[in-house]
Amino acid sequence: MKQRRIHMPYVTVQMLEGRTEEQRKALIEKVTDAVVETTGxxxxxxxVFIEDIDKRNYGVGGKRLID
Amino acid sequence: MKQRRIHMPYVTVQMLEGRTEEQRKALIEKVTDAVVETTGxxxxxxxVFIEDIDKRNYGVGGKRLID
Amino acid sequence: MKQRRIHMPYVTVQMLEGRTEEQRKALIEKVTDAVVETTGxxxxxxxVFIEDIDKRNYGVGGKRLID
Amino acid sequence: MKQRRIHMPYVTVQMLEGRTEEQRKALIEKVTDAVVETTGxxxxxxxVFIEDIDKRNYGVGGKRLID
Amino acid sequence: MKQRRIHMPYVTVQMLEGRTEEQRKALIEKVTDAVVETTGxxxxxxxVFIEDIDKRNYGVGGKRLID
Amino acid sequence: MKQRRIHMPYVTVQMLEGRTEEQRKALIEKVTDAVVETTGxxxxxxxVFIEDIDKRNYGVGGKRLID
Incomplete structure (x- = not known):
């Protein structure tokens, strides 16, 4: 029987810039744990992908945090 | 002092379709736990957003799972 | 001189499902107006793309709206 | 009664890099206006998120603007 | 030596709905060929992911194709 | 008859950082060829958009390549 590897799920975390290396590493590890535990x-x-969001490029309620 | 709420992180989980309601509910809860624990x-x-991926629309190594 | 068309910006609006046709049409028109006015x-x-989010697939603070 | 905040819509604007701070600020404000007006x-x-696109990473019709 | 599999690149193709199964299958195969050939x-x-775009949810120049 | 240009498909390629200019250029050209050939x-x-992924922001199996 031919077997093809199924690569999923794919998780993207968008966060404001400024997280430390330790936070990134732990985030990827623990989110992966959560996905494995709940989806099998x-x-x-x-x-897991992390996307750093520049404070200049993010607004809530029509305003940026830096304005 | 005026305070504006900072809403982040935003997490998107892309998964093949077919997950149960219980799995969706648990996934959102546990991924949120992981993000809170590791990023503060x-x-x-x-x-958290979940995106269901149609088996017809997903391929690894140039082949779909259904072909 | 050869001229290549520059197609941008690309706007994606993620919204909970349930918006009417009139809302979709107006949203695309007015968001386009806003982009033209502010970016030239x-x-x-x-x-403009709209992505409808299924209520089963969206959670804030670890909980879905439907739970 | 417990109340959970519903945070949506989420708007992402992908634009070629090079926009000024004033353009970014105005874009976020006016797009937000448009969303509020049309969706309630x-x-x-x-x-609103802005994603700057590097000119090296964008092509139309198979060609980049810089080639 | 421990070896971890590097899964990338990830390609997402957003297309208006209505493509046939044969087109989807061929698209995934040929796009994969192109990525392998050019990136090694x-x-x-x-x-490769395909995302079908509903005609109601897509506009160019402020107008939807169906209006 | 009024004619509106239909701009699609939109392809996004997420790749680990470090690709050369020649690879980017060729990737955009050949992926475009593949899309034209298979979808008409x-x-x-x-x-076509390319998104460079920072090695610090990407993990498989709960681990980053750099850890």
Whole structure:
């Protein structure tokens, strides 16, 4: 039987810039744990991306945090 | 002092379709836990989206799972 | 001189499902107006996508609206 | 009665890099206005992200603007 | 030596709805070929997603195709 | 008859940082070829974005490549 690897889920975390390396590392590890625990995905199949958001490029209620 | 709420992080989980309601509910809860624990975000600020991926619209290594 | 058209900006609006056709139509029109007014983009170059979010697939603070 | 805040819509604007601070600020403000006007969302619930696109990473018709 | 699999690139294709199964299948295959040829990625590492865009949810120049 | 240009498909390629200019250029060209060949889209309507992923912001199986 031919077997193809199913790579999923894919998790993207958008966060304001400024997180430390330790936070990034722990975030990826613990989010992966959560996905494995709740969906039954094989651990090695879980992919996590972090996207740093520049404070100049983010607004809530029509205003940026820096204005 | 005027205070503006900072809503972040935003988490998107792309998964193949077919997850149960219980899995969706638990996924959102546990991923939120993981984000709060590792980034120090206020719990109520964490947003999670799930995107169901149609098996017809997903391929690894140039092949879809259904072909 | 060869001229290549620059198509941008691209705007994606993620909204909970349930918006009417009139709301969708007006949203695309008015968001385009806002982008043209503030960035100087040529109107015909502005692209808007709407993504409907299923209430089952969205949570704030670790909980879905439907739970 | 417990009340949970519904944070949406989420708007992402992808634009070629090079916009000024004033353009970014105005873009977020006016797009938020447009979303509130057309969807009835509470102003403070509207979130806008800007994503700057590097000219090296964008092509139309198979060609980049810089080639 | 411990080896971890590097799964990338991830390709997302947003298209108006209405493509046939044959088109989807061929699109995933040929886009994968293109990525492998130009980036040197291992074929089995390339992931392709297709996102169908509803005609009601897409506008250019402030207008939807259906209006 | 009024004619509006339909700009699609939109392709986003997420790749680990470090690709050369030649690779970026070729990737955009060949992915565009693949989309035109398989979907019948007019070449000038195909848009390709590349997103460089920082090695610090990407993990598979709960671990980053750099840890």
């Amino acid at each position: 995905a094989t651990r090695e199949k879980v992919v | 975000a206020t719990r109520e600020k964490v947003v | 983009a040529t109107r015909e170059k502005v692209v | 969302a509470t102003r403070e619930k509207v979130v | 990625a291992t074929r089995e590492k390339v992931v | 889209a007019t070449r000038e309507k195909v848009v």
